[in-house]
Amino acid sequence: MAEKKYAMILAAGRGERLRPLTDNTPKPLLKAGPRLLIEHHLHSLSTAGFSDVVINIGHLGQQIIDQIGDGSQYQLSIQYSDERNRVLETGGGIFKPLPLLKSENFLVINGDIWTDLDLSTLQVEIDSLAHLVLVSNPVHHLQGDFSLQGNLLHERNNTEPSWTYSGIGVFSHSLFQKCEEERFALAPLLHEHLAEGQITGEVYNGLWFDIGTNERLVELNHLLKNRGKRKG
Secondary structure (H helix, E strand, O other), X not given: OOOOOEXXXXXXXXXXXHOOHHHHOOHHHOEEOOEEHHHHHHHHHHHOOOOEEEXXXXXXXXXXXXXXXXXXXXXXXXXXXXXXXXXXXXXXXXHOOHHHOOOOEEEEEEOOEEEOOOHHHOOOXXXXXXXXXXXXXXXXXXXXXXXXXXXXXXXXXXXXXXXXXXEEEEEEHHHHOOOOOOOOOHHHHHHHHHOOOOXXXXXXXXXXXXXXXXXXXXXXXXXXXXXXXXHO
């Protein structure tokens, strides 16, 4: 029997910058082309050979449960990490359901991005605690997040190009071994381990969208509509 591959989708955010769309609809259930944002991820994960997915839910989370269910329609087994009473941010949101993510390394993807990246290509390298997918800095984040030397991530600096974390990464349970169940962000935890050479990365030059505003959602839908016409 093939080893199970586990992934998590971060879907608990409020989506303030996408209001009023997110007043009555959780951000992952917004339409991107013919599918919901979260369905793009689920289809990509299923195609990439993942078997089990955890989705954390917060704002209007019951709608996500009602829409996605147990995942069988996507050939996945889906469980939910409930943060409706207290949203735990990115780090805390990953830490809480670690017992459900039963492989040593697991993929995490933000629910509010869209990409055509082949998720089957990603893995944590030996002696690494996390492997992040980086992209060129978008206009709304020109300073970037990290520098990259070979495949090792470093603090961004003035002598090397900087890159933006795409919201896609493969993480080891070991990264979280000193954490506790509380509200905390992922970025400071990653920065703690940069100097030790324990965080690796790669640059993806394909399509990637951060759906943080209505304008970016419109831009993505325009792209997907034109792609659909070309395929038709």
